[in-house]
Amino acid sequence: MKVLSTSKSHGGIQGVYSHSSEVCACEMTFAVFAPPQAVEGHVPVLWYLSGLTCTHANVMDKGEYRRLAAELGLVIVCPDTSPRGADVPDEKDNWQFGCGAGFYVDATQAPYAKNYRMYSYVAEELPALVAANFPVDMSRQSIFGHSMGGHGALTIALRTPGRFRSCSAFAPIVQPTTAGWSRPALEKYLGSDENSWRAYDATLLIEDGHRYGELLVDQGTADGFLQDGLRPWLLEEACKKAGIALTxxxxxxYDHSYNFISTFMDDHLRWHAARLA
Incomplete structure (x- = not known):
């Protein structure tokens, strides 16, 4: 693991790191905020997954999480959203696919299967690296995210229900298998058999029997992607049928931007902290 930068903030340390990822077959960058309490012992960890076009830096620069994370004693881990590099296949003119748009899936189709394995990276490889290098209590983990990252947080939590004590999302893509801005990406990553897409769709995972104790979702009414891409009422319907407590x-x-996310960041941090205590 390489240390790219560290900076003191609210008594803690905001760091940016990189490592050679076996899962993604490239160099991957991620950010970790360690609160001042981490000096004294292992503390809970909260994973934040970012949305389309983002890197680790967007929430780090605009999410406004450090003050309260320091107060609550939470490590915040912010992975990148996709593999990157000259040898990583990409569509540079398509912001909904390729670099910056990994959709937190494990691709099965050439040429993407070699690098685009963000599900395994976030669910397995990066947690092992964080556990080995930071003072985190891996028995106390939670996860949240925005948009594509909200989709990732929901699907990872549903598929590994014993791992995370809580899960929340800002404006998540709740049914990417039918949303216009995600269906083309799923087909390129996973192939034409739509049954294989179900493992990466929160509403269909619930339909297929996956359960989670409770979920928190914030969604802006002035979000330009609300009607065509996000459609939170589909998650609401699925949770109601399955008996999952959804707030x-x-x-x-509010719109889709970090002005929206930063406004309600404290609410989510406090919600997770209460369940990580």
């Missing part, structure tokens, strides 16, 4: 908060006038 869906429609936030009047």
């Amino acid at each position: 869906l908060r429609m936030q009047e006038g």
